[in-house]
Amino acid sequence: MASLKDLRNRIASVKSTQKITKAMQMVAAAKLRRAEEAAAAARPYADRMAAVLSNIAGAMEGDGPPLMVGTGRDDTHLLVVFTAERGLAGAFNASIVKLARQHQRRLESEGKTVKFLAVGKKAWDMMRRDLAQKVVHRTDFREVKSVGFDEADSLGETIIEMFGKGEFDVCTIFYSAFQNVITQVPTAQQIIPAVLPKDEAEAKETGAVASYEYEPEPAEILEALVPRNIKVQILHALLENAASEQGARMSAMDNATRNAGDMIDKLSVSYNRQRQAQITTELIEIISGAEAL
Template identity: 50%
Template sequence: MASLKELRARIGSIKSTRKITSAMKMVAAAKLRRAQASAEAARPYAKAMRRMLGELAAATSGEEGAPRLLAGTGQDKVHLLVPLTSDRGLCGGFNSNVHRLTLQTIRRLQSEGKTVRLLPVGRRALNFFMREHADLIVDHVIGVSGKEIPFSIASDLGDKINTLIEGGDVDVCTLVFNRFHNAMTQVPLCQQLVPMVMEEGSGDATLSDDAASYEFEPDEATLLAMLLPRNLQVQIYAALLETAAGENGARMTAMDNATRNAGRSIDSLTQVYNRTRQTNITNELIEIISGAQAV
């Protein structure tokens, strides 16, 4: 059985830990409000961007020489996976969910005879895949966590992906990230960026009787060349915002659980401490009484 001194030291240590986890919970909650607002505000824009490009692509369907960001390279051999995680830990299973889904996707693609390349975003993703699949990493991005995520990060990442696509090094590009649902729930998913997946119904809009007829100025090909790289950056930026909101939500939940667990541990150890102290007092009284009787 531990001594009273050891129990006091352990209780003090857990109390200090509880103060830290409680402070981290409040900080994550404060950051979550802004991150959640940013992620929710970006969703309609990203969705509208995909839909608009889907209608524009439908108008140019069947034409030769479609941009690679729209139609891909025409092959399906080399897949680029871009897992998005945080730079820091202490957020429960937030990062491990992305790691797990990415590993499952790698195994599935490799079993189909495909070549896989990785472009991890976030220090946690880089460290994990450096241990698991260092030979598959073609590039990486870290330093994405912070109070605000600048669009320049998404712009630079989009340029890297565009370079790989245009150079013929990659045929398909897919994002793997956590979509923010609420503070307790983040859903890991894969979103294919290249070739671009049409929004549901966008390709059939021209077939309906009441569909609008569009005239493009300048021509459709010029618009696609201008908008496709921008759309790639917008989709990446929206995923980064989802990741930031999910990270803060997961960290707030994890720190809340840690604070509660610390409180339960303190209560349990306090009971053990009181019982041990009472036992020691009782033993000392017995020794005094026994000594007095012997005299």
């Protein structure tokens, strides 16, 4: 049984931890608001960009640029995994990597070659033990206060350059779509080749059925628009991930704070019981000694 001193030290330690988790929860809550606003502002732009791309592709005669139509093969897949730079966010990072690994196993069971691009420190930390040989490139934004288009542009250029060298046929990004503080949904989205509406109903929903006249020709527009769309979708994923990370961390730290409170209550009860037992023992000894005299 722990001594009273050990119990006091443990209670003090848990209280210190509770203060830290509470502070982290408040910081995450403050960051979440800005991140959620940025993610919400990016969604309409990303959706509309995809709709415009679909509209132009429908008006074009013949094949489009390779980034849009692909190489005609799907032998080699590049999986771009977006995670956070830090932990203490519950299952946020693990759920994204888990989805990517499920995708990897399915592709490899079909005889495909899979490569990884790790974005974020935690992606590399979680994959380097088993998948280090498959990670062809990794990057992180630890020095960046808040991600923006500059980071998406740099990452997009890297992916486009790899595609131009023939290093992969299909590129899919994995990130966590933000819904609310409680719910963040791990998501897979193919960006190369571009995924266009599959039928007229879907095209109507995205606004891709309107008729336009284009100048210059649709093929020339697509040459500039498709790389831009890839970077926009990457930016969208980065912003969704940033909001999801803060939501997950806020929830995890709230749970940790409440668990610390429960532990403090249990330790306090144990401390009081042991102290009471010690006092009772001392009183019995005093009374016994007095009677002996």
